[in-house]
Amino acid sequence: MTRPVGIAAYASRCALGNDDQQIDQALADGESAIGPLRGFDASAFGDTVAAQIWTEEDVDEDDPAIRILGPHGRILEHVVRRAYAAADLDQLPAERVGLYVGMGMVDAAVEDLVPAVAASRDADGELDLAKFFKGAYRLIHPLWPLSMLNNVAVGQIATDLDIRGDNLVLASDAVCGVRAILEAARAVREGIVDAAIAAGVSERVCPASLARRRVGVEGVQPMGEGGAALVLTNAVDGVALRLLGGATAHGPRDQRFASERAGEIALHQAGRSEARRLTDARTGVGDLGPGQAAFALARAAHDLAAGEVGLLTMDYDGSGMGPGAGALVVERPA
């Protein structure tokens, strides 16, 4: 027997706002989050814009948590903490709560290497690797390596919130956020945990991500020529999942969304080839994209008519390298 999993709470943060109310209002007002890049001189990239999260708190270099969490981990913690609290997960045994995170590309904090590199220059100002290896590297902060490990921020958040159940970190294709929700819902449904937070966080907006935006070879320009097809964004979302009977609503705003939140989650992941198969099965319908295929499969798997779908969100890895697409469907209750 299928045990329906409900969304007990959610939290999000993006360039439109630092909480759900701000984001909802901005969306209702038709605001755009896209603006000039901040934090570094991006003029050399031309008229580059981005949808950046920006608060003083996120860039406080004296905050010890930044060293462990990184900027992306810090905003991830904000939403996980809010979803956790709104769903009353602190009422459950710590080992019965899971944490599942899809995490975008994590860059080594190369700026932390500067003092060591400065001490390693030769007479011409070039980097002398022998000097670097033989001692200058000791100027690097001992916690710098944490910036290369995707899972450290998630481990720190589990520590801060005392979440001791399943802890899974997925990276870094565009579908990993949806997959995190899928795995969390499965764990709740199967009783591996009583509740779970599933979250996704994007990569940082930084010079490295701008450089990546422009990558490509002949015939493969995943971000469009010169990266023109992509506006960089950093954002984070988290949902708290519990068995449907255990989902709770909190406050007036939650009541407003109660019907959608109380629906069962149906998920499926589909790749480009799977989209092809669906298209083949529907000769004459035309090509389906992976996102459409994932949606169709999710509906079919849970026998949902289109009118029963309360909410649909889809992710698709457009890089040409990633695994495809995933769709999250929230059923509208009868």
Add this chain to the structure above:
Amino acid sequence: MVVTGWGAVTPLGNDVESSFAAMREGRSGVRRVTRFDPTGLFCDIAGEVDDSAFWPLDEHGKQGGSAYRLARRAFEEATAGQLLAGIEDRFRIATIFGGHGHQPNEHEMAQLVACLDDDGRARADAVAALDDYQLSVFTRRQPDVVAALLAQEADARGPVAAIVSACAAGTQAIGEGLRLIRDGRADVVITGGAEPTLSYSGYLGFSILGALTRRYPAPEKASRPFDRRRNGFVIAEGAGVLILESLAHAKARGRTPLGEVLGYGDSADAYLITAMHPKGEGAIQAMRRAIDDAGLLPEHVDYVNAHGTSTPINDPTETMAAKAVFGERAYQVPMSSNKSMIGHTIGAAGALEAICTLRGMQEGVLLPTINQEAPDRKCDLDYVPNEAREMAHEVALSNSFGFGGQNGCLCLGSTP
């Protein structure tokens, strides 16, 4: 759920048989680093893979970089004999793989550093002027690129995911693969882990963190889990690939099971990202969950393939956890560490150790923990010291406890 194919690349060999045979003899694969000049670093040894005989990657494969190079070799062994041929519905083959992708090498780091001013601020004009930040640099740093490329290589069109939980990644990948098949979302799963730790920044990072051993009379003596003179782990590179499928599926297509994955458990320490919970609570929970998931009891477990890193904290804590799980019987359950011989392959460790465990069941052999010379009163279990032991066994645990607090444990069984 059974394993029908496996492949391994370790510092002791580039396939399962040579690696297992060397470990059975108690040999060490640890030596001075040759991949780059480690002079001046706190530690100058590692478990290096001899990749001189590897086929070069084609242009497509180069997008996966050093991680894919290791994984591809193990995958070729795991799927030898057209193992995945004849599976008509390729959408039922999933790929779940552990690891963290390629870490920046000296050239890439110098290139990026060149884009910073003296105050450490990014000079975007310099970044923008880079003319060799190519597609392959981007893709090989993506942790998911190995899974994506293996799926392409295998024509596996089902779910694909990369798990990035440091030392627990390989074990968690196998566990999640097990769950995929149980859930009916896949018939076959390509799983395991690969870790190219000897890129300069990866090695440097662990050295700076203080996690690596600093004092050793000789490289082969450096990794000494549970021994009183242990003082840190030896980092290593490697890859392990396993093919999972249900027993019924394997039988239907005439494939011979090599061993069984009976259960999986995982947990978070929620204590410190740099150290295990002092009472081993996360480790205990992962082990108990794996046993429970297998439908067994602790008294059914014959052997434990330990996480056994050779760090001062891990080994006594894992010992304590084993005592909590098995009670007084812990003294009768042998527990050994493959890392004493091949070092710590991080995201590949769980996969390699699962393979070693299952291979040991086939042979009725427990691999040893070498370098057991100075007993530690806090580590007083049977670690199969120094020499392999012949012992028929049918149920084993394989532990992986990740830097960051993620824990995974597999319950493995002999061929059904």
